Amino acid sequence: MSISDTVTATFSSKARCKPVKRNKLVPRWYWAMVSAESFCSTSFDYLILGGGTAGLVLAASLSEDPDVVVGVLEAGEHINEMPEISVPGMMGQALGNPKVDWAFSTVEQQAVLNRKIFSPRGKGVGGTSAINFLVYQRASEEDYNAIESLGNPYWNWKDTFLKYLMKVETYVPPTDPKIAKDPHIGYTTDYHGSSGPVKASFSAWFNDLHAKFMDTLVNMGVPINRDTGNGRNIGASVGPISVDPSTMTRSHAATAYYTPNSHRTNLVLLTGAHVTKILLDTPSGEPVVATGVEFLKDSQKFSVRAKVEIILAAGAFQTPQILELSGIGKTDIFLSEKTFVRTIWFLQSAAPIKSNSVTEDHLTLPFIHEVPEGSETFDSLRDPAFLEQQSTLYKNERKGLLAGSITAYGYLPSEKLFDSDGLTALQNQMLQDTTLTASPSLSKQSVLIKKWFPDPNQAQIEVLQFPFFLSFGPLPERREGKVYHSIMIIGLHPLSRGSVHISSADPLFGDHEKSAVSNEDLSDDEIRDWCRSRVISIFHPIGTAAMMPKEDGGVVDSSLKVYGTKNLRVVDASVIPLEMSTHPQAAVYAIAEKASDIIKTARAR
Template structure:
């Protein structure tokens, strides 16, 4: 163990079966298998992918996207409010899941976003608990002196973990871009955050990354939580398995249902593995609701269309979907300042040299995306901010009076409006990418660029993810309802217009030659709106499809992550997030995996 063959699994039994060897799933498996008296099996659809340079080496952004060896390659339906655009949703396939293919940004949310979980009916899901499990998941390595000499990196060790599996550091970043962006924001009156990992992220700061400074390789759930425990006799992993359903036993009187195992396909043959204690679904916000539906758990109309018998009427499955999105703006840099941006890697000679340097622990392949700013709506437009908040509040009140809001949604939207009005809470997210990231134009040889991302963190629109076939290989229908609530588009427009004020301030004024995309042809609000609709990109942070909410408010799991109506089935991935957070979701996925392990252990003493 732990890499098993089918003969080790088929018709065998394990105490815990974890569906999905991704970010949360492997964290959960490692923690549960700390008890040598229990057996743990992980079923993963993808391949092993350990010691794979395509994953491990940084600054290969998007290298695995669209590759079926690594990527589920999901795609949304045509988006009615975004010019019928279909948006790719890459997701990691293989041990490590999306922790293998994300941009390794290590970001934690503001405390109030996590406290909102508790306000929505989930005791024990608050910032204090989040911080405890977050520290448990990480080991922070302070930046080297050579980095501090280039840029004044700051941190507070009280906010950082010291003994967790995920290796985290402030990597050698493109400090010239950091100086340009951070300096401009400071000159525009934005507060500098000393360390954004203690619950206050509203301001501008340099992010950490989940990179191991000893090897400068990606620290993923596979390398951090699984690889060190390959000799555990009670932990097993079977790859290449496509789960077709969770086996739900027939109901006895009015008791909650018990799940007894998992049915899966391996090379088109069907097998069953039995669960002695629990099944935990960690397949991610796209596949977790699909698997529940294929197992007879969900909205009866959806199950009827699939030809699946209803085991548990649970209408919240696949609903309340919230997704972060962003749009990029690219800029040409003034060549008088020497920059070493990611564009240089397009030159084969430079790229070969960079790989040689990486083997020596040097060079650009140690870098990451570094400059982040989380700002309140009022920072971009103090005059219109309260007007925008009033408008959305009036729209929601009207929808509620007409009975157009699903159960529980009014409480979520009320919290979002409070955040929108709070000048200490972030709504904008601006990220600097040290390279060309837009698609209208092409970078010119010999020139250097960077891009700014305007990101939507608290979408008011709600989407859905539902199975469309009993065939488990068929992707579910993904409809995030982008911009169904116009306020989401308006918030991105406001960020865009705020960035357009940067050329009035130094060092931007001297350091940037021109805006390349969308450029001077895009000026009016309508032109900006159209640019956003045509060029929006998913941030790949889907949440809410198995929301942790009261059952009567379209909840799928309770605060112990148990699926309503079941004795021993849980969901433990970011699909359980009931209200989206102002953060990239990787660090939070580990928190969910870590906390889930303790919840399960307490219930199975």
């Protein structure tokens, strides 16, 4: 389904919301999630659109003041008990499940042989933090400083990101002596939090090839980095994961921010509520005022008002969708021959592009290897008897494969991948690339990316070991009874840019039984085509409502307020203007924590 086609119908009437009197005999937690009628009869100060990674941080923080009433609209449901979410060793198995994943796909991509690329996004309370692969890492200091250099004062490593990254987390070093002595694990108290809502810990199980993978990186000249959270992420490391070690279950936005605060009567969550439009008032000569929201619940249309602010936290794909359907964009957006959305506020941009919704993503090329008999990977859990054994071990002792996760990472600069001639050739090729010279903002990004490329302190590639058969994209068929490792090669600072248009997936791939071809028999063009036939997303979309100056094509300013509006902000991954050399989960939490302080400060004035 196209993202622009998700909400196009015209509805005949709005449902009337009747006031609902609160029964004081009803437990307080009951009122945290209510009916649509009672929700839209509530007098809200703030409405948060999206109960995901960023939205729940905002909800918990803003509702700390008992005099402030916060409403959260979430299109998905609140699923408390789902092993595919809570059990670390089942990470990734929720992807594609329509209960918890929107399971978007791109339109056909010419550069990858006209394939559609699977792009999952979390659907439900907790958002993508509830269904991702648990990776909880940080970028380099330069990546965070780049956000400031693109026109956002104080959005840098020292003033903002380190402070809020520490606030978010409770960092728990490994207690298992065998794991604690791993030479790739370290802990620096100056860079990590000890009392935050999100638990950051380490896998309780290391796969058979973990040590060999790490040794291979070291033999390549990649240094050991025992703590990549200090602003220097180059090296071979064991990365933290978002798992609560006391229960050995996933720590995500719902468990960390919503559940502990769901008893608050001034924090109201409505699930199954699909936002269709932000209601805007356009007084002559004044900034646009966001007055309320229209949403669908059980196929019925409702509207609800906000007295102070509306905060859009629907994620990198659905935030631009909601903005455009609400009339905020560059031009009239036609959805079909018979329906269109009239743009009532034009986002000014010097960029010669069709939309301010410019997106980036990390792409990866997976290599899948069958491992010898006797090795254990998560594929071993396909054996019913072994799964039962491991389930019992996890249930009783919180150990074994089901308590495990991804453990081995390598962040490599260009010099570890190319010789001097190769570096020079690639730099010359980058200079000829016109993708990032099409607008002022893209030109500024181009300067940074080209500066970083030869920098030995800036990671350009992540090498990541998945101890299982990674089954996304056009990959070979897994052979029954065999176990696998997947090695992911991830480009961290892409030159390509796109816009958000979602369609159904249609992956292509040939027969797994075809024999491999020797490298000596392949031309450069054949190797390129092979890569293009298998490259997939690693699911890190950002930038579709970028925080940049308006003249550079930005959608929000450095206070995360949509340009030209008085009280509409965006707080999610869509505001990140440039891909960073890491997985974005921790950064999104930090952005939401800072946004909460910005909003509180504005209210106090």
